[in-house]
Amino acid sequence: MLKVKKEGIILRKTELNFENEGVLNPAVIKENGKIHLFYRAVAKGNFSSIGYCVLSDPTTVEERSESPVIVPESDEDKHGIEDPRIVKIEDVFYLTYTSYDGINALGTLSVSKDLKFWENKGIIVPKIPYEKFKLLSEAEGLIPEKYKRYNQFQISHTDSDPIFLWDKNLIFFPRKINGRFYFIHRIRPDIQIVSTENIEDLTTEFWEDYFFHFNNHILLSAKYDHESSYIGGGCPPIETEYGWLMIYHGVHDTVNGYVYSACAALLDLENPEKEISRLPYPLFKPEEEWELEGEVSNVCFPTGAVVEKDRLYIYYGAADERIAVASLSIDKLLKELMMYAV
Numbered sequence: 001m002l003k004v005k006k007e008g009i010i011l012r013k014t015e016l017n018f019e020n021e022g023v024l025n026p027a028v029i030k031e032n033g034k035i036h037l038f039y040r041a042v043a044k045g046n047f048s049s050i051g052y053c054v055l056s057d058p059t060t061v062e063e064r065s066e067s068p069v070i071v072p073e074s075d076e077d078k079h080g081i082e083d084p085r086i087v088k089i090e091d092v093f094y095l096t097y098t099s100y101d102g103i104n105a106l107g108t109l110s111v112s113k114d115l116k117f118w119e120n121k122g123i124i125v126p127k128i129p130y131e132k133f134k135l136l137s138e139a140e141g142l143i144p145e146k147y148k149r150y151n152q153f154q155i156s157h158t159d160s161d162p163i164f165l166w167d168k169n170l171i172f173f174p175r176k177i178n179g180r181f182y183f184i185h186r187i188r189p190d191i192q193i194v195s196t197e198n199i200e201d202l203t204t205e206f207w208e209d210y211f212f213h214f215n216n217h218i219l220l221s222a223k224y225d226h227e228s229s230y231i232g233g234g235c236p237p238i239e240t241e242y243g244w245l246m247i248y249h250g251v252h253d254t255v256n257g258y259v260y261s262a263c264a265a266l267l268d269l270e271n272p273e274k275e276i277s278r279l280p281y282p283l284f285k286p287e288e289e290w291e292l293e294g295e296v297s298n299v300c301f302p303t304g305a306v307v308e309k310d311r312l313y314i315y316y317g318a319a320d321e322r323i324a325v326a327s328l329s330i331d332k333l334l335k336e337l338m339m340y341a342v
Helices: 130-138 145-151 204-212 330-339
Strands: 005-011 022-031 034-043 047-057 060-064 080-089 092-100 105-112 119-123 168-172 181-186 191-196 218-220 230-233 238-240 243-254 257-267 275-278 300-308 311-318 322-329
Touching (some): 005 060, 005 311, 022 092, 080 168, 080 300, 092 168, 130 145, 168 230, 191 230, 238 330, 243 300, 243 330, 257 300, 257 330, 322 330
Parallel strands (some): 022 322, 047 080, 105 168
Antiparallel strands (some): 005 322, 022 034, 034 047, 047 060, 092 105, 181 191, 243 257
């Protein structure tokens, strides 16, 4: 078994109005010698915005903004923007997060050249009405039957409220592969993958074709007990000599409710739609008090990572209330993964 060190909590909620209910699930990127965290900040009533801080090293906060750096600005995110992730592709930063309007939860993209000024590109995942998705899932062979079961909670509130299929955990790969953008997203219960030459090509027609070939786009499905309920994306993939290292979350149900654990897999470098390996056990799971008790108990939800020499630092939301860090040798993790290569 791998030795993972729980470094502890690095960020807690404050009395500031925008983050007095919780801080969690940060996007993390190292740029110009500093580690930047864009984190989900939760106000009373479960309204989320994006807070910001800078680390001088993987576990030390050097500077922290006293106001959110990104706030809801449209009807699509009027109830909050949640669970950001970030990568840099060429000279542009891609920040993705979930826009939540109180009913629908959909992946959104903002871009920046300097980590300060952000251009909102809007929702880029499919806005497919749940009823249409339900019909596709009932059509033989198009979409596995289990998808209907996992998403049937999305029932219309009123005749006037559009209900779209929830599509969260939108995460880009940190470089183009064979000239194409790749990103993962999550329609429960699996992780799906998308590639496109241009973001602008993600049209209604693109997504209609996508759903007619949906099975071809399922990247990972639950395989082991610790992820038996459903899985979802975690940190942006990390390029290594063995493949793309993917830290994701796995969920299993217990008598005390769902348990969220950090998991690890490897994808092929030039064909990331191909899984090379997966750990048959959690990389780490809720064990400490700050992971076991909180706004949502029993949660380790990884969303960002940095590599310092041989050390992989994984940043995660702990019990949906605070931000913590775990670390381990990336070399040992990769060698362990290769022991389970397909």
